[in-house]
Structure formats: structure tokens, C-alpha cells
Amino acid sequence: xxxxxxxxxxxxxxxxxxxxxxxxxxxxxxxxxxxxxxxxxxxxxxxxxxxxxxxxxxxxxxxxxxxxxxxxxxxxxxxxxxxxxxxxxxxxxxxxxxxxxxxxxxxxxxxxxxxxxxxxxxxxxxxxxxxxxxxxxxxxxxxxxxxxxxxxxxxxxxxxxxxxxxxxxxxxxxxxxxxxxxxxxxxxxxxxxxxxxxxxxxxxxxxxxxxxxxxxxxxxxxxxxxxxxxxxxxxxxxx
Numbered sequence: 001x002x003x004x005x006x007x008x009x010x011x012x013x014x015x016x017x018x019x020x021x022x023x024x025x026x027x028x029x030x031x032x033x034x035x036x037x038x039x040x041x042x043x044x045x046x047x048x049x050x051x052x053x054x055x056x057x058x059x060x061x062x063x064x065x066x067x068x069x070x071x072x073x074x075x076x077x078x079x080x081x082x083x084x085x086x087x088x089x090x091x092x093x094x095x096x097x098x099x100x101x102x103x104x105x106x107x108x109x110x111x112x113x114x115x116x117x118x119x120x121x122x123x124x125x126x127x128x129x130x131x132x133x134x135x136x137x138x139x140x141x142x143x144x145x146x147x148x149x150x151x152x153x154x155x156x157x158x159x160x161x162x163x164x165x166x167x168x169x170x171x172x173x174x175x176x177x178x179x180x181x182x183x184x185x186x187x188x189x190x191x192x193x194x195x196x197x198x199x200x201x202x203x204x205x206x207x208x209x210x211x212x213x214x215x216x217x218x219x220x221x222x223x224x225x226x227x228x229x230x231x232x233x234x235x236x237x238x239x
Contacts, residue, residue, distance in 0.1 A: 058108050065152045066104035068096035075103050080233040083215055086208035095155045098168050098200040106234045115228035117143045119219035123189050128180040135230045147178025155200050161193040164205040183212050
């Protein structure tokens with residue numbers, strides 16, 4: 001991985017942000033902050049208020065914010081893809097609400113067959129849109145703008161972003177996190193992410209960062225890949 005990639009992207013991608021609807025969401029109001037100048041370096045969930053849970057939304061999945069995971073709790077998450085398997089360690093003490101949300105969605109099968117729809121080499125891979133990004137029924141024009149039929153409460157970020165960090169994606173609006181998450185590919189991404197410092201960190205990749213790199217490489221430099229890598233199976237266990 002070329003360490004200077006994210007720095008070059010900061011200079012090259014100073015264009016207006018393309019958020020589908022950075023407006024009101026449950027638990028929050030529309031953001032009045034200036035449009036960020038580095039949108040391709042900002043993991044975002046550009047979600048309008050969901051109009052439906054999606055045709056494949058599992059009826060066993062939550063429809064409101066799930067319970068927070070208890071203090072001191074840890075979960076192991078396995079993400080199986082055609083490029084290999086990544087193992088994540090999620091730590092409740094980092095963001096108990098966000099970790100509880102991710103675990104609840106993973107346990108009900110929400111992430112199964114959902115793609116990594118967005119790739120910025122040297123920065124992040126982003127996935128988790130089970131509304132419009134579930135294979136084989138991906139909706140290319142709006143993939144990346146969906147999620148479950150609720151949003152969760154923001155939490156303070158208390159640790160640093162680095163290669164392997166797993167965090168939740170969101171818009172600039174408060175309380176706009178749904179199901180989408182990203183994995184940081186390079187330590188140099190910290191500067192761009194920390195300038196916002198609003199993406200709830202839920203854990204880190206403890207095995208399989210080479211798989212994350214392979215997912216990024218498979219996009220062939222296209223931010224919204226035409227043949228995205230699928231999370232075939234996402235499972236949760238308690239160590």
C-alpha cells in the first residue's frame with residue numbers, strides 16, 4: 001500500500017460532496033454545517049429517510065435502535081468473501097450503541113450477501129447497504145444510500161483511526177448512522193477522518209487485512225465498483 005495515496009487524494013478530490021439527502025433523520029435534524037471539501041475521503045451514508053426496509057429485509061432484524069452492548073463485552077465477527085475471510089474484534093467500550101447495532105444486524109443475517117459498494121484505495125472500503133446493495137438484487141444507481149428502517153444515536157469517538165479500524169459510516173447530519181460501515185486501509189487516513197471525528201469506532205480487523213486490500217484492488221480504481229465484492233456470510237461469536 002502506497003502511504004502517500006490518501007494525501008494525493010486530498011489534493012485531487014476537492015469537489016462538492018454528493019450526498020443524496022443530508023437531511024433530517026430519526027433522532028436528528030438536518031446539518032447546517034458547510035459542505036466538506038474532500039467527499040471521496042469522507043465515509044458517508046448518504047441516506048434519505050428510508051421509505052421501506054427493502055424487499056429482502058429479514059423480519060427478524062431490528063426495526064428500532066437495538067440495545068447497546070454491555071460494558072466490557074467483546075464480539076468476534078467473521079466476514080467471508082470471495083477474496084478471503086476477515087476477522088473483526090468489536091469492543092463495546094468503544095461505542096456501545098454502535099457495537100450493539102452492528103452485532104444485532106449481523107446476528108439476524110442482515111449483512112449476508114451485501115456488497116462492499118464503495119472503495120477509495122489507500123483510504124477505506126465501505127459496505128453494509130442491505131437495502132440497495134444486496135446481491136444479486138443490487139440497485140446500482142442508489143447503492144450506498146440505504147440501510148435499515150431506523151438510525152442510531154451518535155457517540156463520542158475516544159480513540160484514533162488507523163489501518164484496520166472498523167467504524168460506522170454516516171452523513172453530516174447528527175444521529176444518521178444505520179448499517180453501513182467502513183474499514184480503514186492506511187494509517188494516513190487518520191488526518192481526514194479525525195478532522196470530522198464523528199464516525200463511531202466499533203473495533204478493528206484482527207486477521208485478514210490482506211483481504212481488505214484485495215477488495216480495494218479488485219475495484220480497479222473505481223470508487224463505486226461495477227462488480228463489487230460480496231460479504232457472503234457474516235457471523236458473530238463471543239470469545
